[in-house]
Amino acid sequence: MAISQSTAARYTAQDPDVRLMLRVQQDDAEAFEELMLRYQDRVVSLMTHLVGKRDLAEDLAQDIFMRVYRSRKRYVPGAKFSTWLYTIANNVASNSRRGLARRREVNLVAQDSGEFTGNPLDQAALEASGLMPTRQLDKAELSQVVQMAVAALNDRQRMAVLLNKFEHMSYEEIAEVMELTPAAVKSLLSRARGNLRQVLEPYLEQGTKIDTPRESE
Structure with a gap:
């Protein structure tokens, strides 16, 4: 162009x-x-x-x-x-x-290496999900659950969340990076938010971990 x-x-x-x-x-x-x-x-x-x-x-x-x-x-x-x-x-x-x-x-996220422990990814995933802890949480355990939640996202959803929450990019800027429309980015982030909530909410409220398959494209 x-x-x-x-x-x-x-x-x-x-x-x-x-x-x-x-x-x-x-x-x-x-x-x-x-x-x-x-x-x-x-x-x-x-x-x-x-x-x-x-x-x-x-x-x-x-x-x-x-x-x-x-x-x-x-x-x-x-x-x-x-x-x-x-x-x-x-x-x-x-x-x-x-x-x-x-x-x-094909395993594109860290598993039990502890590589992401204490990383800003934890806060970014919580912010993206719209959830915040209502009880005292063990940081290492929270980080593990966050990794599980992010692993449930497909590649495009993960990229959109990272750009939005880490780099504070607008829908328009993310759309340009990912060669999508702003409306498509908004939809991606909405689906990502729902997927994050599905994994994080049971843990944040009750301490219950759930396994969830990684969503397809």
């Missing part, structure tokens, strides 16, 4: 990260390093929640930033830099999941 000069000028004026990326376009190594410092931890965290393996997530994050650098000469600011970056991340995650599926490594 062609990007007008007025749109490019607007995002350049509004987003300091766009201005950094335009410096990267001119082969400014310090600007690229600054963008990596700003986003690397966030990208690794996002990819970890999407593919479930920290070492794989770090490799994918490196691939994402390499794609950013290789694309620098073609870059035109048609959105916030973060929206453009997470569009690349979504494509990389999708390609990785297809590769894992082909190798029958």
